[in-house]
Amino acid sequence: MYVATKGGEKAIGAAHAWLDEVRRGDPAQPELTTTQVEQQLGLAVDRVMAEGSCHDRGLAALAVKQSRGDLIEAAFLLRAYRTTLPRFGASLPLDTNAMAIQRRISATYKDLPGGQVLGPTFDYTHRLLDFRLAAEGGLPAGAPQGEPDPSPTPRVTELLAQDGLMQREAPEESEPGDLTRQPLSFPADRPLRLQALARGDEGFLLSLGYSTQRGYGGNHPFVGEIRMGEIAVEFVPEELGFAVDLGDITITECQMVNQFKGSRTEPPQFTRGYGLVFGHGERKAMSMALVDRALRSPELGEGSEAPAQQQEFVLSHCDNVEATGFVEHLKLPHYVDFQSELENVRTMRAAAMKERGE
Amino acid sequence: MSTDAGYNFAYLDESTKRMIRRALLKAVAIPGHQVPFGSREMPLPYGWGTGGIQVTAAVLGPRDVLKVIDQGSDDTTNAVSIRAFFRRTAGIATTERTAEATIIQTRHRIPERKLTEGQILVYQVPIPEPLARLEPRIAETRRLHAMADYGLMHVKLYEDIAKHGHIATSYSYPVMVNERYLMSPSPIPAFDNPKMHMMPALQLFGAGREKRIYAVPPYTHVRSLDFEDHPFRPIRAPHACELCGSRDTYLDEVLVDDKGGRIFVCSDTDHCQERQAMKEAAE
Amino acid sequence: MSTPLMEARGLQLRFGRVAALDDVAIDIHPGEVVAIVGESGSGKTTLLRVLSGLMRPDAGAVTYRGEDVLAMPEAARRRLMRTEWGFVHQNPRDGLRLGVTAGGNIGERLMAVGARHYGNIRAEATEWLKRVEIDPARMDDIPGKFSGGMQQRLQIARVLVTRPKLVFMDEPTGGLDVSVQARLLDLIRALVADLGLAVLIVTHDIAAARLLAHRILVMRQGQVVEEGLTDRVLDDPQHAYTQLLVSSVLAA
Numbered sequence: 001m002y003v004a005t006k007g008g009e010k011a012i013g014a015a016h017a018w019l020d021e022v023r024r025g026d027p028a029q030p031e032l033t034t035t036q037v038e039q040q041l042g043l044a045v046d047r048v049m050a051e052g053s054c055h056d057r058g059l060a061a062l063a064v065k066q067s068r069g070d071l072i073e074a075a076f077l078l079r080a081y082r083t084t085l086p087r088f089g090a091s092l093p094l095d096t097n098a099m100a101i102q103r104r105i106s107a108t109y110k111d112l113p114g115g116q117v118l119g120p121t122f123d124y125t126h127r128l129l130d131f132r133l134a135a136e137g138g139l140p141a142g143a144p145q146g147e148p149d150p151s152p153t154p155r156v157t158e159l160l161a162q163d164g165l166m167q168r169e170a171p172e173e174s175e176p177g178d179l180t181r182q183p184l185s186f187p188a189d190r191p192l193r194l195q196a197l198a199r200g201d202e203g204f205l206l207s208l209g210y211s212t213q214r215g216y217g218g219n220h221p222f223v224g225e226i227r228m229g230e231i232a233v234e235f236v237p238e239e240l241g242f243a244v245d246l247g248d249i250t251i252t253e254c255q256m257v258n259q260f261k262g263s264r265t266e267p268p269q270f271t272r273g274y275g276l277v278f279g280h281g282e283r284k285a286m287s288m289a290l291v292d293r294a295l296r297s298p299e300l301g302e303g304s305e306a307p308a309q310q311q312e313f314v315l316s317h318c319d320n321v322e323a324t325g326f327v328e329h330l331k332l333p334h335y336v337d338f339q340s341e342l343e344n345v346r347t348m349r350a351a352a353m354k355e356r357g358e
Numbered sequence: 359m360s361t362d363a364g365y366n367f368a369y370l371d372e373s374t375k376r377m378i379r380r381a382l383l384k385a386v387a388i389p390g391h392q393v394p395f396g397s398r399e400m401p402l403p404y405g406w407g408t409g410g411i412q413v414t415a416a417v418l419g420p421r422d423v424l425k426v427i428d429q430g431s432d433d434t435t436n437a438v439s440i441r442a443f444f445r446r447t448a449g450i451a452t453t454e455r456t457a458e459a460t461i462i463q464t465r466h467r468i469p470e471r472k473l474t475e476g477q478i479l480v481y482q483v484p485i486p487e488p489l490a491r492l493e494p495r496i497a498e499t500r501r502l503h504a505m506a507d508y509g510l511m512h513v514k515l516y517e518d519i520a521k522h523g524h525i526a527t528s529y530s531y532p533v534m535v536n537e538r539y540l541m542s543p544s545p546i547p548a549f550d551n552p553k554m555h556m557m558p559a560l561q562l563f564g565a566g567r568e569k570r571i572y573a574v575p576p577y578t579h580v581r582s583l584d585f586e587d588h589p590f591r592p593i594r595a596p597h598a599c600e601l602c603g604s605r606d607t608y609l610d611e612v613l614v615d616d617k618g619g620r621i622f623v624c625s626d627t628d629h630c631q632e633r634q635a636m637k638e639a640a641e
Numbered sequence: 642m643s644t645p646l647m648e649a650r651g652l653q654l655r656f657g658r659v660a661a662l663d664d665v666a667i668d669i670h671p672g673e674v675v676a677i678v679g680e681s682g683s684g685k686t687t688l689l690r691v692l693s694g695l696m697r698p699d700a701g702a703v704t705y706r707g708e709d710v711l712a713m714p715e716a717a718r719r720r721l722m723r724t725e726w727g728f729v730h731q732n733p734r735d736g737l738r739l740g741v742t743a744g745g746n747i748g749e750r751l752m753a754v755g756a757r758h759y760g761n762i763r764a765e766a767t768e769w770l771k772r773v774e775i776d777p778a779r780m781d782d783i784p785g786k787f788s789g790g791m792q793q794r795l796q797i798a799r800v801l802v803t804r805p806k807l808v809f810m811d812e813p814t815g816g817l818d819v820s821v822q823a824r825l826l827d828l829i830r831a832l833v834a835d836l837g838l839a840v841l842i843v844t845h846d847i848a849a850a851r852l853l854a855h856r857i858l859v860m861r862q863g864q865v866v867e868e869g870l871t872d873r874v875l876d877d878p879q880h881a882y883t884q885l886l887v888s889s890v891l892a893a
Contacts, residue, residue, distance in 0.1 A: 008433045008434060008435050008437070008438035009438045009442065011435070012435060012438060012439060012442075076403070079399040080399055080400065080401040082399070083398045083399040083400070084365070084371075086371075180396075180398075180399070181396045182396050183394040183395060183396060183397065183569035183570075184569075185394065185496075186495075186496055186497040187497070312494075312495055312496060312497065316496075321399070321403075321404065322404045322567050324403065324404075325403035325404025325405040325406060325408075325567060326404055326405035326484070326567055327405075328403060328405070329403065329404075329405030329406050329484070332406065332428070332435075332436050332465075333428060333429045333434050333435075333436075334429075334466070334545075335429055335610055335611075335625075336429045336430060336466045336467055336529070336545075336546075336547055336608070336610070336625055337466060337528075337529040337530075337545050337547065339547070339595065339608075339609070339610055339611055339625075340528035340529045340547040340548065340549065340593055341528050341529070342595075342611065343528065343593045343594070343595055344526060344528040344593060347524075347593075348522055348523075348526065351523060501715075504716070505715070505716045505719050505720075506716075507719060507723075507753065508753075509723070509749045509750070509752045509753030510749070512748075512749075512752035512753075512757075513738070513741055513745050513748065513749045513752065516744070516745050516748050516752065516759065516762065517741060517742060517745050519759055520742055520744060520745065520780075520781050521781070584757075585757055585758060585759040586757050586758045586759075587758055587759050587760050588759050
């Protein structure tokens with residue numbers, strides 16, 4: 001006689017034990033430490049911090065290790081941890097002007113105050129597999145040290161704004177909303193849009209940004225500036241009333257310069273698309289800046305036909321933790337719904353067959 | 359049973375629970391209306407019941423007895439996982455008996471046994487918006503609800519009949535709550551829809567990913583949309599349960615070989631076992 | 642004369658430096674067809690949108706059967722729009738659901754006001770398809786496959802099925818071939834007379850206005866420069882701009 005399936009709990013336990021084994025791999029091999037992940041897979045750690053929206057290199061490295069290198073799973077782990085933390089308040093706005101710069105490039109000017117700084121970049125490497133890395137051991141030759149340049153590195157967009165050529169951003173008076181506490185409602189204002197994009201999926205934003213370049217809501221962007229480096233985070237505790245330095249973090253900022261034809265009330269000038277991410281994440285920062293600018297199209301009277309210009313579409317689908325959950329939930333049993341569909345299709349087929357027979 | 363000392367009772371912190379309870383109160387006050395809430399990131403994936411879990415966590419007390427079902431069964435993997443989550447974080451008692459539970463969290467079914475005034479039924483909801491497939495823009499669907507402008511939904515049902523000769527919606531079948539708000543009953547089979555009408559238990563709906571909560575208070579009017587000349591009809595497989603012989607419960611179809619052999623058994627495993635026990639006792 | 646169905650006074654609306662409406666007043670009486678003519682940019686479509694509540698003026702008043710349209714909550718205005726009012730768009734794509742069958746398109750307004758009998762809705766849709774000269778056999782077809790003229794006739798059926806009192810039409814023959822235009826104008830004229838509808842029609846086509854309208858308003862740069870009975874305005878235009886409009890038609 002038929003007996004309904006039992007023992008889900010036991011099966012789940014066994015599956016988890018198996019997962020632990022597979023994660024560890026061949027026990028004859030030394031175990032990977034989280035410090036090694038943090039040091040040697042730094043860009044993976046950066047991406048997990050950005051999409052997990054939690055700046056903690058050690059925890060992000062642990063998440064990468066625990067998730068077997070599945071970075072969306074790692075971002076999910078970090079997010080679930082983050083949500084249990086108390087919220088003390090918002091830091092002061094980061095002053096990216098005061099960044100200790102490791103990399104700074106502009107595509108709009110050949111040279112500019114503070115100069116172009118290449119920093120640690122893949123950009124000009126030849127993408128040839130380096131078999132020396134497979135043969136472990138040996139330290140890299142090391143980069144030559146120069147004298148630190150004390151001259152200031154003003155932001156390109158600021159230089160343009162001084163001439164009235166770049167639209168100034170109105171400073172936010174009130175503290176921006178927090179989309180991890182309040183559900184997003186549409187239309188969402190720009191601070192909330194930027195928040196959603198900053199924790200959005202790199203691949204999704206990359207493809208959307210790319211689509212704007214190929215004519216789906218194009219806005220003729222120039223990289224005004226990309227800068228990456230360390231920056232101080234400051235916080236004003238209510239009881240103290242003055243700012244305290246919480247420490248330095250590495251961030252990447254991208255400001256795209258886009259033309260704006262002007263409207264009845266505003267003269268033609270440049271407008272900016274803005275991207276800012278934790279760690280070294282140039283691709284993400286650039287994509288974010290492209291999409292940010294595309295999302296401003298409706299308010300600048302440029303239409304909202306292209307996917308990247310539609311905020312409900314972009315903001316509702318950019319979060320990879322939400323997306324992966326809902327896509328993967330299709331693995332869960334659906335046999336009750338399927339059964340009702342089965343009966344439905346059988347009824348319709350029977351009716352169709354009868355009709356054909358007549 | 360042990361609780362995880364690192365976390366607050368039922369995982370969520372108290373201020374988050376208060377926020378959810380406020381949303382629940384609003385939802386109960388406006389039956390069928392979707393209330394946005396600050397859905398938290400849960401340690402379970404979106405789409406796997408994060409909304410239901412947050413609602414359960416917000417209403418759960420130490421003396422509650424929790425039952426969790428998925429597809430009508432207590433023993434499906436996700437139901438097992440959620441039950442274990444609450445045992446671990448709240449240390450509460452759990453049960454597989456519908457009659458003993460004070461809170462029942464469900465995915466895709468309403469238990470066959472009639473629920474009572476002391477019980478709360480918490481639905482996991484993937485897509486709370488009944489108009490979503492017809493109008494994907496949330497800002498627009500909110501306006502349609504505000505105006506009670508539901509012609510679009512009827513057009514969908516009209517089109518079903520024009521194309522198929524009958525309303526071809528077999529689950530997530532839209533209902534009108536208290537003759538005011540159009541509501542998605544979550545993906546329960548249409549067979550379960552009539553159970554929502556004038557139910558003595560409180561029905562709460564949580565959609566974590568979409569960040570919405572809604573509710574049907576006890577003894578509320580719930581009507582499945584239809585036409586006068588094409589009345590709503592709950593569909594079930596026209597068979598008897600192989601195990602308990604029931605002819606009035608919702609059945610799962612089970613393939614028993616690769617030659618077209620199949621049997622039908624109750625989807626509500628607790629109800630089926632109860633009936634089998636009664637049958638045995640009678641024999 | 643009867644009391645007006647709709648009255649507007651002192652309408653003002655500016656887009657930056659451009660005056661789209663400059664102190665415009667208009668009355669529409671029950672059963673009356675009023676045409677607003679003028680070249681593009683004259684403000685005629687803006688006036689239609691303001692009167693139908695789709696756009697707010699900077700100043701002025703609009704009343705419908707004595708009720709203040711501008712002060713009306715959106716819910717009440719939407720209810721009017723699916724019962725006593727109708728809007729026929731220039732492009733039928735804006736007024737139809739192209740993925741919904743012809744019958745569903747006509748049925749939507751009936752269902753929005755509470756029709757719940759499938760058979761009756763079908764019967765009503767059949768009747769209206771006939772009235773707008775579409776073969777009822779096409780009832781379960783998707784209008785996306787219809788010709789432009791058929792789509793426009795379906796849009797009209799969809800609007801008229803709830804027997805509105807006042808219909809706004811925005812260049813209803815705009816995108817159509819000349820021969821199709823003539824047939825559609827004949828159809829509109831017959832339906833309007835039959836149902837005793839009040840119609841406010843915006844058109845740049847003087848011939849269409851002559852055929853349909855009892856009264857004409859001529860607009861230029863946001864102002865009504867001339868208004869009167871159709872024959873009077875077209876046969877004996879007083880304002881230089883009206884004279885130009887009328888003569889350009891004769892010349893063409």
